[in-house]
Amino acid sequence: MTTPGDIMTTSTGTAAGAVVVDALAKSYGGPTAAMQDVTLDIAPGESVAIVGASGCGKSTLLRMVAGFERPTAGRVLVDGVPVTGPGPDRGVVFQDYGLFPWLTVRENIAYGLRQAGASRREAKESAAEHAELVGLSRFTEAYPHQLSGGMQQRVGIARVLALHPSVLLMDEPLGALDALTRRQMQDELAAIRRRVGTTIILVTHSIEEAVYLADRVVVMAGGASHGVPGHVREVVPVELGEHRDTTAPAFHALERRLETLVHAPLPATAAA
């Protein structure tokens, strides 16, 4: 079994977790498509945040990468393989933790491993390792209701990471947390990221969170209800090093630039 920190590789030995989003489109049948012509190239181990006004298609994009929804046109490739449905190469963390209340922390983390065919012993060991990875080694025998929201989400993340996905997909994973816990979890996520090296695609409405955690920020705009299909407005690299200071002038400057991009009006011609 692999342990936390192992670099994922493909069958050909190259680093795993390359995601290609190729001319992706999604229509739910209304007059305007939810998304059109979205193309992204994400490198193994890269952390990408997706931001944009409500309804621009962030969650839809993530669900198509996860394989929960089929695109109307275009495709998603993970390590060169087209996505046709959910798969163990992509782990998904949701906002509402989704833990089993009647299982302990260790059992919650081990559950997916057992489902994936691990022996009871392997699952137990790996669950303990992953509880430690997210700083919960003292809480392995606790039940979810005994934990704070931040701790429950750490279990949710550990449970997904225990399955060693090459890509971690997160849709507002910290959205249910209060501001202070959210900040602590952002630190936790940054640390986990450095240890695990998994490709991360994070949907967030927080520009600060995007700048804090991502190598690149994808700014989306439009959306069915705006009369312009959701699309990528700009992809902005975050060149602020590994340990980021949210109070640094360069951090603020990038936040302001992204705020402006997110709130810029849609082209009048396209919206007409």
Ligand code: ADP
């Ligand atoms: P975001 O995550 O950026 O807020 P979504 O991806 O949730 O945006 O939604 C993008 C657009 O697609 C919105 O206009 C939304 O109403 C529409 N949409 C999303 N899911 C569905 C669905 N299952 N059926 C119909 N329309 C949907």
